Amino acid sequence: MAPGRLDRWLDGFGERHGTVRYDVTPATVTLTAEDGSTAVITVPFEPLAELTREGLVAHVLADRRLGVLLVRRGGYGAGVFAGGKLLDSKVGSRHVQGTTKAGGWSQQRYARRRDNQAREAFAAATEVAVRILAPARLDVLVCGGDRRAVDTVLEDPRLKELAGLVRSPFLGVPDPKQKVLEQAGVDAQAIRIEIDQTESV
Missing domain, CATH: 3.30.420.60 (eRF1 domain 2)
Structure with a gap:
């Protein structure tokens, strides 16, 4: 997935599956939705410094x-x-x-x-x-x-x-x-x- 699509995809995951819990580490972000659906995002160019959803989106969009x-x-x-x-x-x-x-x-x-x-x-x-x-x-x-x-x-x-x-x-x-x-x-x-x-x- 292109980095620019990630934020909208995260929104869509919640819209389709209900409230989402984010478990964030410097290397991975795990989404667990209300209906039991899960998704694991591998952090590109780890480590992720700010361990939040917002931090992940900013990280993938950073100029490098x-x-x-x-x-x-x-x-x-x-x-x-x-x-x-x-x-x-x-x-x-x-x-x-x-x-x-x-x-x-x-x-x-x-x-x-x-x-x-x-x-x-x-x-x-x-x-x-x-x-x-x-x-x-x-x-x-x-x-x-x-x-x-x-x-x-x-x-x-x-x-x-x-x-x-x-x-x-x-x-x-x-x-x-x-x-x-x-x-x-x-x-x-x-x-x-x-x-x-x-x-x-």
């Missing part, structure tokens, strides 16, 4: 400089978002050879080549992160793609401060292209709600 880092063996992307707009970005791809059914020395040679290609791809992703994300004065960083690949990129000492800004969710994405990166920026800010079977978003 959001960084997105996507890394897979076949490609990478980095973007800076603010106010729902993409301010700066770079995507790229590197060829990483697939697996082979050959055995023996041939298989080992392919494996070494594939590992070398992967290292080159991750090094390219690291340089893009250093150039696009590191100087961007980010408030939060959301990552996606392959966890091991992302971890490899963030291990670079030049990205030490960025690593401390990482927040959930971890996004599952195909090989990053420009449209994939743009959608990742939207998905990173989406409100996630777990609802019972009587309620729908």
